[in-house]
Amino acid sequence: MLRLPTFTYLQPTSIDEALKMKQDAGPDGMYVAGGTDLYPNMKRRHQEPKTVISLSGLDDLHHVTINPAEGTAIGAGTTLSEIETHGALAQRYPVVTQATKLIATPLLRNMGTIGGNLCLDTRCNYYNQSYEWRKSIDFCMKKDGEICWVAPSSPRCWAVSSTDLAPVMVALDAQFTLIGTNGERQVPAGRFYNDDGIEYLTKRPEEILADVRLPAANGWDATYWKLRRRGSFDFPVLGVAAWVEWDGDTVRDARVVLGGVASFPKLIAAASEAIVGTDLNDDAIASAAQAAFKPAKPMDNTDFGLAWRKEMTRNYVKGALEELRNRHRKA
Amino acid sequence: MASGNGDALRVIGRPHRKVDAVDKVTGQTKFADDLYLPQMLYCKILRSPHPHARITSIDTSTAKELPGVKGVLVGRDIPIAFGILPVSQDEHALAPDKVRFIGDPVAAVAAISEEIATETLDRIHVEYEQLDAIASIEQALANPEPRIHDYGDSGNLHKLVSLEFGDVEEGFEQAYLVREDLFFYGGSTHLPMEQHAALASYSADHKLTLWSSTQTPHYVQRALAKVLEMPASRIRVIACPNGGGFGGKSDPFSHEIVVAKFAMMTGRPVKITLTREEVFYCHRGRHPTLMWAKTGVTKDGHITAMHFRTALDGGGYGSYGVASTYYTGALQTVTYQVDRYKFQGMRAFTNKPPCGPKRGHGTPQPRFALEVQMDKLAEQLGMDPADMRLRHLVPENSLTANYLRVGSIGLGACIEKVVDGSQWRDRFRKLPEGRGVGLACSSYLSGAGLPIYWNNMPHSGVQLKCDRGGGITVFCGSTDIGQGSDSILAYIVAEVLGVDPFEIRIVTADTDLTPVDLGSYASRVTLMSGNAALQAAERARDMIAPEVAQKLDVPRDRLVFADSRVFDSEDPERGMTFAEAVQAAEGALGTIGTVGSYTPPKSPGRYRGAGVGPSPAYSYSAAVAEVEVDIDSGIVRVLKIWIGHDIGRCINPTTVMGQVEGSIYMGLGEALMEDMEYRENFHVVHKIPSMLEYKSPTTLDMCEVETYLISDPDPNGPFGAKEAGQGPLLPVAPAVANAVYDAVGVRIDEVPIMPEKVRKALKQKASGKEARYGPTSFPDIPWPEPIHVPTPWEGGDGKALQHEETTTGPPPERQH
Numbered sequence A: 001m002l003r004l005p006t007f008t009y010l011q012p013t014s015i016d017e018a019l020k021m022k023q024d025a026g027p028d029g030m031y032v033a034g035g036t037d038l039y040p041n042m043k044r045r046h047q048e049p050k051t052v053i054s055l056s057g058l059d060d061l062h063h064v065t066i067n068p069a070e071g072t073a074i075g076a077g078t079t080l081s082e083i084e085t086h087g088a089l090a091q092r093y094p095v096v097t098q099a100t101k102l103i104a105t106p107l108l109r110n111m112g113t114i115g116g117n118l119c120l121d122t123r124c125n126y127y128n129q130s131y132e133w134r135k136s137i138d139f140c141m142k143k144d145g146e147i148c149w150v151a152p153s154s155p156r157c158w159a160v161s162s163t164d165l166a167p168v169m170v171a172l173d174a175q176f177t178l179i180g181t182n183g184e185r186q187v188p189a190g191r192f193y194n195d196d197g198i199e200y201l202t203k204r205p206e207e208i209l210a211d212v213r214l215p216a217a218n219g220w221d222a223t224y225w226k227l228r229r230r231g232s233f234d235f236p237v238l239g240v241a242a243w244v245e246w247d248g249d250t251v252r253d254a255r256v257v258l259g260g261v262a263s264f265p266k267l268i269a270a271a272s273e274a275i276v277g278t279d280l281n282d283d284a285i286a287s288a289a290q291a292a293f294k295p296a297k298p299m300d301n302t303d304f305g306l307a308w309r310k311e312m313t314r315n316y317v318k319g320a321l322e323e324l325r326n327r328h329r330k331a
Numbered sequence B: 001m002a003s004g005n006g007d008a009l010r011v012i013g014r015p016h017r018k019v020d021a022v023d024k025v026t027g028q029t030k031f032a033d034d035l036y037l038p039q040m041l042y043c044k045i046l047r048s049p050h051p052h053a054r055i056t057s058i059d060t061s062t063a064k065e066l067p068g069v070k071g072v073l074v075g076r077d078i079p080i081a082f083g084i085l086p087v088s089q090d091e092h093a094l095a096p097d098k099v100r101f102i103g104d105p106v107a108a109v110a111a112i113s114e115e116i117a118t119e120t121l122d123r124i125h126v127e128y129e130q131l132d133a134i135a136s137i138e139q140a141l142a143n144p145e146p147r148i149h150d151y152g153d154s155g156n157l158h159k160l161v162s163l164e165f166g167d168v169e170e171g172f173e174q175a176y177l178v179r180e181d182l183f184f185y186g187g188s189t190h191l192p193m194e195q196h197a198a199l200a201s202y203s204a205d206h207k208l209t210l211w212s213s214t215q216t217p218h219y220v221q222r223a224l225a226k227v228l229e230m231p232a233s234r235i236r237v238i239a240c241p242n243g244g245g246f247g248g249k250s251d252p253f254s255h256e257i258v259v260a261k262f263a264m265m266t267g268r269p270v271k272i273t274l275t276r277e278e279v280f281y282c283h284r285g286r287h288p289t290l291m292w293a294k295t296g297v298t299k300d301g302h303i304t305a306m307h308f309r310t311a312l313d314g315g316g317y318g319s320y321g322v323a324s325t326y327y328t329g330a331l332q333t334v335t336y337q338v339d340r341y342k343f344q345g346m347r348a349f350t351n352k353p354p355c356g357p358k359r360g361h362g363t364p365q366p367r368f369a370l371e372v373q374m375d376k377l378a379e380q381l382g383m384d385p386a387d388m389r390l391r392h393l394v395p396e397n398s399l400t401a402n403y404l405r406v407g408s409i410g411l412g413a414c415i416e417k418v419v420d421g422s423q424w425r426d427r428f429r430k431l432p433e434g435r436g437v438g439l440a441c442s443s444y445l446s447g448a449g450l451p452i453y454w455n456n457m458p459h460s461g462v463q464l465k466c467d468r469g470g471g472i473t474v475f476c477g478s479t480d481i482g483q484g485s486d487s488i489l490a491y492i493v494a495e496v497l498g499v500d501p502f503e504i505r506i507v508t509a510d511t512d513l514t515p516v517d518l519g520s521y522a523s524r525v526t527l528m529s530g531n532a533a534l535q536a537a538e539r540a541r542d543m544i545a546p547e548v549a550q551k552l553d554v555p556r557d558r559l560v561f562a563d564s565r566v567f568d569s570e571d572p573e574r575g576m577t578f579a580e581a582v583q584a585a586e587g588a589l590g591t592i593g594t595v596g597s598y599t600p601p602k603s604p605g606r607y608r609g610a611g612v613g614p615s616p617a618y619s620y621s622a623a624v625a626e627v628e629v630d631i632d633s634g635i636v637r638v639l640k641i642w643i644g645h646d647i648g649r650c651i652n653p654t655t656v657m658g659q660v661e662g663s664i665y666m667g668l669g670e671a672l673m674e675d676m677e678y679r680e681n682f683h684v685v686h687k688i689p690s691m692l693e694y695k696s697p698t699t700l701d702m703c704e705v706e707t708y709l710i711s712d713p714d715p716n717g718p719f720g721a722k723e724a725g726q727g728p729l730l731p732v733a734p735a736v737a738n739a740v741y742d743a744v745g746v747r748i749d750e751v752p753i754m755p756e757k758v759r760k761a762l763k764q765k766a767s768g769k770e771a772r773y774g775p776t777s778f779p780d781i782p783w784p785e786p787i788h789v790p791t792p793w794e795g796g797d798g799k800a801l802q803h804e805e806t807t808t809g810p811p812p813e814r815q816h
């Protein structure tokens, strides 16, 4: 069997204590929440913390606070199962419920947290492999090696952002609260991610994602479309989060964000522009879909072939926007 | 037909739980990895990081010195070769001089903990000299050098087969329509839930015991005896309950030999549990197979001739591959009459994990080709494909062109059931764009007619002990891999001796305690061990009955064994308990024990290669699949499958249903997504050997299934039973492919039917090109001159024409 290596497990009871532990552990320390991402990675030895600091005992990270006027805060330690079954959330933010239900499996959602999901390590099928496998082809630059096997002449890593909630959060323009040794700060979801497979987060390593703040639920609508091999469970090979703000029958503002096609959730400004000011007619949707199709640049490091995945961007953006239009017309 | 006890069957044919069900659902079952012995050591295997290389040196000195390490083994420590087939003894427990795929075992460590063993692997230093790797069938043909093995028919071609029954060219001339088609069936693996594990212990008096998750304890015992140079009488192999096998645990494996060797070296028990990745490297799964089929038919669809070519990508070792190669050509003839038949098959060695027997062993690939081609032929002839098949079924009790004896055949009833159930006649070619139905049929063996190594002994044996307390114990070498073979023994004995099946003790798969059964493969167990159990039980009944008759003063033929009693059928009050009956017999005869054994009937084929294909009975299936195809993405969703399966007779309808539906499930995986993918241009490494990324459907992805069980008792089966575990897988992929064509008018002549492929074919169709995705050429293969065998209707006697028998080589192959 593939076993976990030996490591030190620490269980702080406050955020301050957690920060202190991380400071003491240095680069060899990592936080863990549900562990559904970190532990499998440790088994395969592509993440190798010597000290693992659990955030699961921290009550401050575990809450859903709904404020109808100002918005909603979801503690990073809230499990995906709690989110998916949260009635008030489902009423106000059905897109969050919908995307959460598409993550992993019920058992993994019982353990997995929203914080862990938003900090999910990027994925690549040259990287999510056992130590022996990686050794047999020689290691890549994301772990232990020099080269990128997906794009050998590339100076960077192209591992894929594979979280389902990140594109949704970027589309909703959620704000993330980070707590570090220097105190607390807020960053918009769109600025939390880096276009780099290795340094995929902009946060400092010791910073803890404390909560996610969603804007007040009025005047906008959003949806999330996920492409994956099996309907039962699978990481996204493409995620489309689409958000529109209506002004009567006209789109006042919009964001179309792609997941699973780059190292970060990719906001497609041209797609948004193509629909702002329209009534989301077929032509507008088609040009938004084309705008999303062009820059989508899947690499050969996930399930399915890249040409088909790229082609599906068009279909999925179209499908997502049509859903939003049809819902608006019905309402 | 073998009969039971009295007219009405009390156990057979009724739904029962499995005898091990309570243990399984309460977590009591001890799989190999659950075993733990005091002082046990843990073993880990170092595997090759190169697809093809010569080992120039191995340095184990630092590894041996690490604290906690109790032993290190390399190839030269276990130099004797082994392999499942006598004709391909080409494996070593640890590679002595050469590695043949990424994952090939090279060295092993035994240590006091799994962690130490794992860490030690990094301290074994192996130097390799890399050789060019052969990644595909085409590369194997183009590059006879470097040879992967120094045996085989030529270069990197492991096996070449050429057989001709009657003159096919003459048959094509008589045809109204002749089609040639190319197909490809992708490789897939078994994916059992349980990863292989083995535990060995060696006693102070030099006896070896191995517990293993194996489907074939008898063959493992033989391999151990050979490699360890020990008499088999001192080797005990116990097959633990398997957490799924599907053919992936049918070979003797490196890790089994290694732990045995370590146990002998250290005097301590040694265990290994493979990682999921290692299970992918053990493989022995479906051979990726390229096929060319040329079939000629008359105006009403009668097959005048068929010429079938297959090229199999075998991977790095022989395994069952020679048999697999023959199987890709064996069963084409047992469903629809084929007047003349020619088969040419080739298996190539490539630098990948070895392929072998996966559920359906060598037959799903040609069945896919044949059934899709039938669909195309029917369309060209303007016939309904169901009618075309129904019109030309092989008659019962007949011989095929290649000398397979077909006994019962319930295929017609299967077709009629699924045609009715699916409302085929109202829906075929009549559904809206994007929806479609497709039909396909299949057949499979109920056990192979010949054993893997040549011998004239029974294929299955049973010993039965009746206790004076009324207890019955059945001893049989058969191995329960989840299919329910232990239960079959209980039901059959319970039927004959009139007791509750759950009161019977079943002792199986232990070479010390149980008589030989060849193993759980080829769908042989119900038929063969079932017949052996039936014989043993009838003999016990025949020992007991006369004594009871005498005691009760009732004529023997009026006695009934039922309800744990033996009584007078005309006066049921007059009787005794089964325990009293045994006591009566034991008093008169001494200890009550019987044996039963089963040997399949001799098959009429006498040509070289005739050993593959014969079976005591063939099962038949027909399936209709209904699909929905999304034109924009090419994604295929299977909505429902109707399947009819000719089971001969159900011993237990519930477990038969389980096998049928499980087969469909596995078939759907192969049809739609499963793929042993390698980065061919890149080190021939398995693309991603993990349970998450090797895509296989989950229970949630399973479609609705309507199962019809057709009873047409076969004289060779126990109570008429035939197989259920493999045959129903076969029609799934071609039924889906035919349904995709019905839905959107494109032919996908290749599995898995991935959205990308459907999308490509749809684009081709839209641009006026051939509406098809699939292989476009079949390579030139240096076929040997075929062995010519006259068909039975040409007056043949099963032998090849004399002058053909001049070929040199090993003796006639008798692999199953």
Ligand SMILES: Cc1cc2nc3c(=O)[nH]c(=O)nc-3n(C[C@H](O)[C@H](O)[C@H](O)COP(=O)(O)OP(=O)(O)OC[C@H]3O[C@@H](n4cnc5c(N)ncnc54)[C@H](O)[C@@H]3O)c2cc1C
Pocket: A030, A031, A032, A033, A034, A035, A036, A037, A038, A039, A040, A055, A076, A077, A080, A102, A103, A104, A105, A108, A111, A112, A113, A114, A115, A116, A117, A118, A119, A120, A121, A162, A163, A164, A165, A207, A208, A209, A210, A233, A234, A235, A236, B692
């Ligand atoms: C089989 C399988 C299928 C999966 N399928 C999907 C899928 O379809 N979609 C998907 O999005 N995910 C999927 N996942 C990934 C994972 O289960 C989820 O993303 C989950 O939400 C991760 O949360 P966690 O709490 O378990 O993360 P953990 O493993 O605990 O942590 C993940 C990372 O986040 C960091 N982290 C966690 N919490 C914080 C915090 N509060 N502040 C700072 N850093 C933090 C950790 O240090 C670690 O680097 C799958 C996982 C598996 C094993």
Ligand code: SF4
Pocket: A123, A124, A125, A126, A127, A140, A141, A142, A143, A147, A148, A149, A150, A151, A156, A157, A158, A159, A197, A301
């Ligand atoms: S994208 Fe390249 S560098 Fe990054 S994980 Fe994959 S192979 Fe490694």
